[in-house]
Amino acid sequence: MTALENAREGHPIVVGGVSLGAHVAARWAAANPDRCAGLVLALPAWTGSPDGAPAALAAKASAQVVATRGLEAALAGTTGWLREELGRAWRGYGDLLVPHLEEAAESPAPTLEELRSLDVPAGILGCTDDPVHPIDVARQWAEALPRAVLVTTTLDAYPHALGRAVQAWRQAC
Numbered sequence: 001m002t003a004l005e006n007a008r009e010g011h012p013i014v015v016g017g018v019s020l021g022a023h024v025a026a027r028w029a030a031a032n033p034d035r036c037a038g039l040v041l042a043l044p045a046w047t048g049s050p051d052g053a054p055a056a057l058a059a060k061a062s063a064q065v066v067a068t069r070g071l072e073a074a075l076a077g078t079t080g081w082l083r084e085e086l087g088r089a090w091r092g093y094g095d096l097l098v099p100h101l102e103e104a105a106e107s108p109a110p111t112l113e114e115l116r117s118l119d120v121p122a123g124i125l126g127c128t129d130d131p132v133h134p135i136d137v138a139r140q141w142a143e144a145l146p147r148a149v150l151v152t153t154t155l156d157a158y159p160h161a162l163g164r165a166v167q168a169w170r171q172a173c
Helices: 020-031 054-069 071-075 080-106 112-116 135-144 162-172
Strands: 013-018 036-042 122-127 148-153
Touching (some): 013 162, 020 036, 036 162, 054 071, 054 080, 135 148
Parallel strands (some): 036 122
């Protein structure tokens, strides 16, 4: 959130994120509607409270494995692009990974009411076969956001699909 708060005053910006980053971006936009020019959101994980959400449970489980057995053990169940992406991202947190995962697992996502209040162009990307980031959540977000365009992909095609979320934002403009 600090980077968003330090974003240049005076010019609205397009913000975005993947998974929990999408939550942060949308919550910031709801709190700063005059500073947001649009949203590019990929794989939103839940709406409102994280209770029982697969991504929240996965974050808690990952934090536990990292804390007790280490980062490599937590990455052992992943393969391909996901392993590369998580390995790169998680290593960047260093000793703060476990508390960040635990915090993320407890953080509320924007509510549907907050999303409805965001009258900015929004591109949303959802995966039709991702059990951790259910496509129904992406659909709910797209239906709630007044100017959203939803595009879908699969987990296999995901690494090449983020640009489609940007294209969806442009279409929503």
